[in-house]
Amino acid sequence: MIHSVRIMAKKISRNGSGGKRESILRAATRVFARNGYFNSKVADIARAADVADGTVYLYFKSKEEILHSIFDQNIADAIASGRKLIRALSDPREKLRRIAKLHLERLGADRDLAVVFQVELRGSTKFMEEFSAAGFAEYLDLLCKILEEGQRSRVFRKDLNAKVVSKILFGALDEMATNWIISHRNYKLEPMADIVMDVFLNGVSA
Amino acid sequence: MIHSVRIMAKKISRNGSGGKRESILRAATRVFARNGYFNSKVADIARAADVADGTVYLYFKSKEEILHSIFDQNIADAIASGRKLIRALSDPREKLRRIAKLHLERLGADRDLAVVFQVELRGSTKFMEEFSAAGFAEYLDLLCKILEEGQRSRVFRKDLNAKVVSKILFGALDEMATNWIISHRNYKLEPMADIVMDVFLNGVSA
DNA sequence: TCTGACTGAATGAATCATCACTCAGTCTGG
DNA sequence: CCAGACTGAGTGATGATTCATTCAGTCAGA
Numbered sequence: 001m002i003h004s005v006r007i008m009a010k011k012i013s014r015n016g017s018g019g020k021r022e023s024i025l026r027a028a029t030r031v032f033a034r035n036g037y038f039n040s041k042v043a044d045i046a047r048a049a050d051v052a053d054g055t056v057y058l059y060f061k062s063k064e065e066i067l068h069s070i071f072d073q074n075i076a077d078a079i080a081s082g083r084k085l086i087r088a089l090s091d092p093r094e095k096l097r098r099i100a101k102l103h104l105e106r107l108g109a110d111r112d113l114a115v116v117f118q119v120e121l122r123g124s125t126k127f128m129e130e131f132s133a134a135g136f137a138e139y140l141d142l143l144c145k146i147l148e149e150g151q152r153s154r155v156f157r158k159d160l161n162a163k164v165v166s167k168i169l170f171g172a173l174d175e176m177a178t179n180w181i182i183s184h185r186n187y188k189l190e191p192m193a194d195i196v197m198d199v200f201l202n203g204v205s206a
Numbered sequence: 207m208i209h210s211v212r213i214m215a216k217k218i219s220r221n222g223s224g225g226k227r228e229s230i231l232r233a234a235t236r237v238f239a240r241n242g243y244f245n246s247k248v249a250d251i252a253r254a255a256d257v258a259d260g261t262v263y264l265y266f267k268s269k270e271e272i273l274h275s276i277f278d279q280n281i282a283d284a285i286a287s288g289r290k291l292i293r294a295l296s297d298p299r300e301k302l303r304r305i306a307k308l309h310l311e312r313l314g315a316d317r318d319l320a321v322v323f324q325v326e327l328r329g330s331t332k333f334m335e336e337f338s339a340a341g342f343a344e345y346l347d348l349l350c351k352i353l354e355e356g357q358r359s360r361v362f363r364k365d366l367n368a369k370v371v372s373k374i375l376f377g378a379l380d381e382m383a384t385n386w387i388i389s390h391r392n393y394k395l396e397p398m399a400d401i402v403m404d405v406f407l408n409g410v411s412a
Numbered sequence: 413t414c415t416g417a418c419t420g421a422a423t424g425a426a427t428c429a430t431c432a433c434t435c436a437g438t439c440t441g442g
Numbered sequence: 443c444c445a446g447a448c449t450g451a452g453t454g455a456t457g458a459t460t461c462a463t464t465c466a467g468t469c470a471g472a
Contacts, residue, residue: 020447036329038244042432052449057433123242123329164382164401171381172374179373195370203409226422247457258423260460269458 021059024049025073028066033115037067037123067127070116075135078106082142092150093201099143100173100193107177108189118178140166147204156204165204172196227265230255231279234272239321243273243329273333276322281341284312288348298356299407305349306379306399313383314395324384346372353410362410371410378402 027049143166150156233255349372356362
């Protein structure tokens, strides 16, 4: 009995929305987004999460690991959602449209997270390289595979390098997100995906 | 006689490639590119420029101002080059092709500068917003104006928002540059402009 | 031409505020 | 009472910036 309760507690504390770890990650996202990673003090994160400074170190090895965790958790989730979303579809164009929409939808739904992804994670080659090695490359690969599939079925032009073309698409979406953050006007991010996909698909269709 | 010699000396020390200010800027670009802005010590920059720590402060108010100066100097130069390059051209498509090539040519010619532009300048919303207000917006506007011109002459589709479309183009080029930096393989950046422009122009042409 | 006063660029050791991280101790549920 | 989650004051390192000092070069007067 006691045993199972402890396991539950552990589980909640690891994954649940009431857990300290989650709470620290959410707080850190907010703090990083507001001040920038290097200007954020661990003490600020602790205060925002309503825990003591030391508690942060019970859950994360270092300040840097917090940033990593924010990225890891979200990119893995995004890729999983993306794969699931396109599983039932057959038209490569539609697959890309859905992925693009999901991409901007997710970032548009949480401005703080978007800032961390678009701004803070870019702030050092070290991070860029580490991150690119992991989830980022996987995301690009997801796009690339769809493009290749479309080339095989002659939906997309075959004279283009799929890898390069997937970067073009990613770059266009990425810029939409970055501009949305910088701009202080209040518009919806996700509809931008339609315009991007219009131009892009028109450009790569056979 | 002596007087004119002094004026020459002053002029060289302000603008010439042998001047300390220039030398500090070049050194800073290298150091920022290697270590990242926040991990770079002013002392590192001073050593790389072969001057004393304090000398840096005779030319720049702060470490931050050094980063600003690197950006300001280069973006202004890039925009001027771009405008000059397209002045004699009439076809909007050709104008965009030339600008895109110039964009990647400049970054591809100086990896350190590219790292500062693609990575270090992105590392804080504060920088992003300040920079976007100045030169970056002007660059986007340059693209936008060409697109609008092309729409008027029915070269480009009129059903697209020129501002958004210019961001798509910028984002695609930007991603080429960023990927070139992250990737450790040794390829030329500038030819990527052709592929980008192929897809892009195909996508926006009427 | 020589000399002594003057200038201001350049120096780099010292200052001082800032944090990431630690750890000795407290609290609490069972 | 115990285990272990949690606390938060303290520590040590770091690094941007300052400023008293040096010294190479300029200049004016004799």
